[in-house]
Amino acid sequence: MTSSPTITPSSSVTAHQALEFLRIDDPLTIEAWRRSAQIIATGGYQNQVTFTTNIFIPLTRLCRNACSYCGYSRPSVPKGKEYLSPNEIQKIFDVAKYNSVSEVLITMGEKPESKHPAARRWLSEYGFESTIEYTYNVAEKALNCGLLAHVNAGTLTFDELSYLRKVTASMGLMLETISSRLTQKGMPHSISPDKHPERRMRTIINAGKLKIPFTSGILIGIGETFEEIVESLLALKNAHSRYGHLQEVIIQNFRPHEESIMANSAPPSLDLMEKIIILARHILPIEISIQIPPNLINGNESRFIKAGISDWGGISSITPDYINPSHSWPQISQLADIIEKQGYFLCERLPVYPRYINLEWLSPRIYNLITARKLKTKDGFRRR
Numbered sequence: 340m341t342s343s344p345t346i347t348p349s350s351s352v353t354a355h356q357a358l359e360f361l362r363i364d365d366p367l368t369i370e371a372w373r374r375s376a377q378i379i380a381t382g383g384y385q386n387q388v389t390f391t392t393n394i395f396i397p398l399t400r401l402c403r404n405a406c407s408y409c410g411y412s413r414p415s416v417p418k419g420k421e422y423l424s425p426n427e428i429q430k431i432f433d434v435a436k437y438n439s440v441s442e443v444l445i446t447m448g449e450k451p452e453s454k455h456p457a458a459r460r461w462l463s464e465y466g467f468e469s470t471i472e473y474t475y476n477v478a479e480k481a482l483n484c485g486l487l488a489h490v491n492a493g494t495l496t497f498d499e500l501s502y503l504r505k506v507t508a509s510m511g512l513m514l515e516t517i518s519s520r521l522t523q524k525g526m527p528h529s530i531s532p533d534k535h536p537e538r539r540m541r542t543i544i545n546a547g548k549l550k551i552p553f554t555s556g557i558l559i560g561i562g563e564t565f566e567e568i569v570e571s572l573l574a575l576k577n578a579h580s581r582y583g584h585l586q587e588v589i590i591q592n593f594r595p596h597e598e599s600i601m602a603n604s605a606p607p608s609l610d611l612m613e614k615i616i617i618l619a620r621h622i623l624p625i626e627i628s629i630q631i632p633p634n635l636i637n638g639n640e641s642r643f644i645k646a647g648i649s650d651w652g653g654i655s656s657i658t659p660d661y662i663n664p665s666h667s668w669p670q671i672s673q674l675a676d677i678i679e680k681q682g683y684f685l686c687e688r689l690p691v692y693p694r695y696i697n698l699e700w701l702s703p704r705i706y707n708l709i710t711a712r713k714l715k716t717k718d719g720f721r722r723r
């Protein structure tokens with residue numbers, strides 16, 4: 340039997356202890372770790388669980404990678420629909436403004452123009468040299484509409500990150516896994532050059548050097564081992580310890596998507612997800628919020644709060660989850676009711692966490708928008 344870690348808010352465990360914990364199935368030991376994780380989370384967040392109101396902009400479904408589990412990208416799209424057009428995007432902004440949304444979540448396949456001639460043609464027709472340049476344009480328009488962009492643009496160079504930083508409140512890139520084994524032939528990342536962990540860690544580290552409030556996370560259930568889960572969490576911890584830029588880490592469960600290669604693969608069990616959340620709360624510094632998407636664990640919200648999560652991420656009452664389209668968002672009021680019964684309360688945040696709302700971490704344009712209070716914030720949180 341493995342021993343439970345010391346119960347203090349700064350508790351941390353060794354890689355060996357972490358691995359032992361993932362391997363055990365003794366309920367009493369798991370319960371001791373769960374209680375410890377809950378105490379750590381409560382020490383850092385009291386009983387607050389955060390979320391953002393967002394609207395989703397799937398800028399393009401074309402991608403140069405082909406991950407076996409992907410439910411987002413399309414091998415081809417109708418001519419002229421390679422990207423959402425500026426007009427389509429403006430309509431989304433108008434709806435976002437009307438609904439008092441704070442976050443515009445911009446997602447895309449990675450650098451589609453390097454693989455799809457149709458993407459290159461579309462960009463050229465609209466006067467853009469690259470997907471990143473179009474992303475900048477969209478994020479800037481969001482800013483002009485009083486909305487804050489959170490951009491998930493895949494792996495980016497230092498210069499691309501620096502460029503997008505000027506018009507974004509925060510950015511994100513899932514590490515998914517530190518395992519290069521999953522890039523080998525027959526594995527889920529074998530034809531996804533951007534899923535090579537070194538490339539992803541480079542982006543995450545460069546974001547830290549540039550002081551970009553950043554979201555990362557791991558994906559569970561795509562063939563990784565327990566060792567690789569622990570190594571992935573430690574890699575994120577180490578990056579944050581150097582730069583302090585990770586505002587949250589998402590622990591995301593793989594869900595099978597029809598038409599993907601892994602359509603018939605089993606998702607990870609909720610028991611395993613709970614253990615990984617517990618473990619993550621022990622490994623990661625307390626200031627990194629741990630998030631699980633609520634639409635992927637529907638009906639089990641209380642269980643994951645007790646395991647140490649403190650954030651639900653973006654929830655949209657307007658647009659679907661384009662990454663997991665068969666899993667609809669919960670109603671915010673229902674989520675509030677569920678967690679209040681457990682003694683917790685919901686709090687709406689911006690895409691940038693309060694501790695990063697300063698000119699060290701934000702461009703002047705983003706900082707000025709937030710501090711002008713047009714987004715109805717107080718102490719960095721939204722107060723409607």
Ligand code: SF4
Binds near residue numbers: 410533
């Ligand atoms: S998961 Fe992301 S990187 Fe992989 S194919 Fe889908 S959109 Fe592209």
